[in-house]
Structure formats: C-alpha cells, structure tokens
Amino acid sequence: MLSLIRRYPYLLGFCILSAAASGPGQTYFISLIIPLLRADLELSRTAVAALYSIGTVLSACMVPLLGKALDRQPLRLVSGTAVLGVVAGLVTLGASTGASTLLAAFVLLRFFGQSGQSLQATTTAARHFSKQRGKALGITSIGWPLAEMALPFIIALLIKSLGWRYSLFAFAAIYGLTILASTQSLLMLTPTEAGSQRAVKQNKATRSWTVAEVFQDWRAYLFLATTFAPPFMLTGIFFHQGTLASLKGWSSAAIPTGFFAFGLCRGLSSLAVGPIIDRLTAKALFGFQLIPSLAASLILAYGNHPLTAVAAFGLFGLTIGLGGPIRGALWAEVYGVENLGAINGFGAAWAVFSTAISPFIFGVALDGGISWEGLMLSQFALAATCLVLGRIGSRAATPAAVQPASS
Template structure:
C-alpha cells in the first residue's frame, strides 16, 4: 500500500495517519455513551416516568461503575482479536444499545441501557482508539494521539446540540434510534474496510518504517512490550494506576458541582457555563501542544506537570469570588485537563510497549471510569454535612499532591533478559535483584 501511494503521489504517505483519522472517529462516535450526551435525555426520563433525579443519577452511577469494572476484559479482547474486529463488533453493539434505550419503560431497563452505552460508548470506543494508535506510532505517538483526541472534543460539542435538535424534532425515543443508525451507517463500514491492526500487518513498521527492509534498530523505532502480569510486578504500574484515578475523581467532581460551587460564591449559572465552555476551548490547542511536547519531554515529567496544574486549579477555585478570578481558574483548569487527556494516553504504551496495550489500557480505563463515577459523591456529602464546599476543596487538594509524588516515583521500568533468555523486570514491587537506576536507563519517550 505504501508503495502504491508513493507511485501515485510521488511521496511516501504513512497509512498511520488514516488510522489516526479513524481513531478520532471512534472517539467521536463514543458520544452516545458519554455523560455530555446522556445528560440531555435525563429530564425527559424524569418527566415521562415520574422518577426522581436522585434515582436516575444513582442508576447512572451504578451502571457506570459496573461498566468500568468490565473494561479490562474488553482490553484483553482487543489484544486477542485486534482493533479492527473489535471496532466493528463494538460499534454494532453500541448501535443495538441505542435501539434498546429507545424502548426503556422501567428502572431495570434504564439500568441495562445505561450499562451498555457506558460500557460500549464511553469505555470501549475510547479504548479502541487509545489501543490502536500506539501500534502505528512510537516517535510521533503524542502528536498522533493529540490529533485523534480532537474527535472527542468535537463530539463533546456536537452531541448535546444534536440531541436537543433530535429530541425536539422526533422525540427522545426516536432520537436514540437515529443515533444508533448514525453509528452503524457511518462508522462501522469505515472500521471494517480501513482499520488495520498494526503496520506489520501490511508490511510496514511504526513511524512510516519499511517492514521489507533490514533497518538498524534504534530506541526510536523499537520498544519492549510487557504482559499485564509482568507490568503488575513493577512499582510503576501501580503508581500509574493511582495517577489514572485521581483526575477522574477531581475533575468529574468539580464539573458535576461547579454550578453549586459558583452559586456559593455568588457567581451566576451563566458564569459556570462559560467557564466550562472556556475549559473546552482551551483544551483543544493545549492538547495539540502537549502531544508535540511529549516528543521532546519525558512523559513522567509531563505527568507531574498535570497534577501541579490540578493542584493550582483547586487553589484558584477557592479564591474565585469574582468573575475575573473565575476566568483565571478556568484557564488553568483547562490547561491541566488538556494535558491530562494526552499524557494519560501516552504513558501506558511508552512504559509498557504495544503488544499488550489493550489489556493494560483497559485496566487504566477502568480506574478512570471508577474515579469518574465516584467523583461527585464526596462533594455532595460535604455540602450536606458542612453546608458548603470549602472544607472538601481543601481535602481534594491532597489528591493531586499524591499524584505528584506517585508520578515522581513512577520511573519507566526496564525489562532485562538473563542468560537463559527468560525475562525479568526491574522496578519490581518485591525485587530479587539489585536495584537498577532507572534514571540512567533509556527513556521510553523518544
């Protein structure tokens, strides 16, 4: 394929960029399973069935938690069957889940519907994207992931507006049906015909290398892959899992309660909505910049910077008693979330390689989803107990502090091979060999 493109165009076109576009579409079509899309339907459930908001919210959180626990198995299926087959299966299943949601008449059906769109949309479609791109890129991995992330950003802007129009025009039941048709008509065929699981499948190598040529190996084009079992023996794996859960708890909690937090500071609903829009706008250029920066800076240092920004955001929020201060908070928070979106996607393949990235990313995604499901709870409890958010915001500041410490200690692990060619890992939780100074080891980031 690379040879044909070179003959037709006069230059060598890297098929990996087609993969990036498809990964962006995967993130875009995760929309029906995302909270920004589902939130448009909530009031219609409450109005039509007379259910309380707390009941619907509780079912949504429970379904999200259960879906998060199962994402590890989705990741293993991606490793076993490949991203192409899983993208086709998951997209068809997501379309069926949308169809099911159009028939909801009871709380049990609502739970089942929420569970499947969260598992297949928010979890699996995003996981396929994050597992596919690392197969095709090593040196330009951050750049590729940042471009694909645009699909998710556009999705967060498009689906709320699309859902409002669909519901006002056709009703909420028909809207679910149309969303399913949209997925199966637009994404599924593209996934079937265009996705390739890895560059090696079509005779290439990552970063536009020629798979038919004997090239000199270099740290930029070769990387070691770890199984889940091997990765779990390293200290860094568990520290990174802790890092994965913290942004979900903090950012989701703040987003869920931001209107109430601003009201406590005598800031309007419009101000809260404006800040949320501001963070999304800032996130786009920051995502691109972070992706480019990750080609030059170790991902470990970028992860520390993410939590430093999160810590500063929480501090600024407590001082946001007037609009200008709230805008400063929104800018810093948007920068932090923009970096976090890319850094957490890059860190896993950079530390543990490509071969088993589906399974490893599945565990990470489970932590992220679990943190997102639990995030609003402590702020809600604190408001009921203390009548405000000041105390819990100070407590929340301890989370990014833990993240900074964890990221600082999570050095890239080094796999070594003994004389009998059996693999061992350094940075082990219970090391049986002398400690290796991982700061002097070649970085997984080029």
C-alpha cells in the same frame, strides 16, 4: 505533525473518530437527557445517580476484557462491536421504562462508549507509532473536544424537534450508520502492516511486560493513583454543576461558556504536548499534567465571578488534554506494546471507577454540610498528592527495553 497526518491519514482518522465516538457514553452527553428522563419516569435524583454509578462500576469491571480483546482480536471486529454496543445503549435509553432498563442503558453506553471507543483510540495510536507516539496521541485527542462541542448541540436540536425518546432513536440511527461505515472504511483503507493488531512487533531487544508482571510492579500503582485524580475531580464538578452555579450565583450562561473553554483548552493542549512527549518522553512529563488542576481547584474554591467558570474549566481542560497523551505514551514506554490493550484497559477501568464514585462522594459531602470551598480544597490536596506519587513512580520507572525483574 502535518507530515504524520499526510503519511497516515486513515489510521489517524480512525483514532480521532473513535475518540469522538465515545461521546454518547460520556457524562456531558447523558446529563443532557437525565432531567427529561427523570421527570418522565418519575425517578428521584438519588435513584438516577445511584443507577448511573452502578452502571459505571459494572462497565469498569469489564474494561480489562475489552483491552485483552484489542490485543487478541482484529481491530475491525472490536471497533464494529463497540459501535453496535453504543447503538444498543442509545435505543435502550430511549425505550427505558424503569430502573432495570435504565441501568442496562447506562452499562451499555458507559462500557462501549466511554470506555470502549476511548480505549481503542488511545491503544491503537500508542501501539502503531513509536518514534512519534506523542504526536499520534495528541492528534487522536482532537476527537474528544470535537464531540464535546458538537454533540450537545446536535442532541438539543433533536430533542426540541422530536422529544427525548425519539431523539435518542434518531441519533442511534445516525450514529450507527455514519460511525460504523466510517470506521470500517478507514480501517480497510489502512495498509495491512499498519492496520492489523497482530502486525505490530517490537524490536527483539525490547521485551513487553505481561499484565501479571505489571501488577507486581509497585510503580504501576503510583501511575494508577495519578490517573485516578483528574476524572474523579472533573466528573464530580460536572455532575453537580447546578449546585456550583447556584452557590456562586452564576447565570445560566456561565457553565456552558466554561464547557467551551474546557473543550478548547483540551484540544489545543493535546496537540501541543505531542511533540514535547516525543522530544522529552512521557516518563519525564508524567505527573506535571496535574498542575493546572491545582490552580483550577483554588479558583473554584474562592472565585465567585462568572468568568471563574471559564478560567477553572479551561485549566481543567489543560489537565485532561495534557494527561491523555502523556498517560497513553507512558504505558507504552514503560511496559511495551504487545499487551498494551490489556494494560491500558486496567488503567482505563480505574479511571472509569473514579467517575462512578465521584458524584456520590461529592453529594454526600455537600449534603453533610461540607462547604464548596472545603470540597475544592480537598480536591487540591488530592491532586497535589497524586502529582507527587506520579513523579516518584515515573522517576523510578525503566523503559520497556529493560527486562522486568523476575519475582
């Protein structure tokens, strides 16, 4: 793995930085601002949650367009646009005066941040590395836990010094200058044959599937079902973390400690799974990444000790850490890389959609009298079902070198 970093330091550095740059669009970052914003704008929890869900759904609808742009446009242009989009979202969030501006901020941050930066990170790594794709995706995945551990600390310090509005303006300036300059410089330093989207050509014996052909493949829908479960489960828990802590009787330190365990396990598992993917293929591993989430659901259902949060969040970190590289490599293995951005985009859109509906469904269930234990057991059933579906799809999948069946 170190040899791969030494050989492609700039390209892999870009992928790691892009993954980390998705932070301002992630739920863990935005949730730090929401309590202060809600009090200032005098909006109810339901109103803010609804706007957040609507913004996330709208961003999910646009993600396939971003994936297509990654297949057609220069990477420097797509990357620069994503950075500026996040900056615009941060400024709009800081300047929010009501529901309309808040919705616009959520759309910008979720689309350019959560979706845009993440999609370009995984697509670039999967596209440019074939023999060591698993390692490249594992290295790329370091960016997410790094941001999860650093950004809450940074924004908390800024809020303490400047207040929530000016802290967002200051963070937007810091983010725009550092991320834009760094990503553009890394791409300029990357050799042309590795850095150009159009330079990636597969062996003549390998045929990439078109998006239309993928939609005609029944196995793709099983892959999407498996992709749906982890973000749905985790976003619901993260969004309702206050309810979880209250029901379990945990102190204020329990959840942050759990987040640390989540980030640590996510980062370590992402690095560990890369070489395994290269040795066994993502096709052989797909679906099994949900096993830790099964155990985590049972722990959160029946465990009440504060260390329950550490164990459960750590296990969820394993699922996310293993799932990212496996999922990213699977699309390339099965469907090829020429249209990987568009194909990856539809998968990402489905995952983003799951994060949009999860907080609402969790809230309705809890308000409707379903116990936390019942909710976690439902999650267990969902994860188990998706694991089986994922294994069925991956066992039936053929490598990209095999021509897709004509309809």
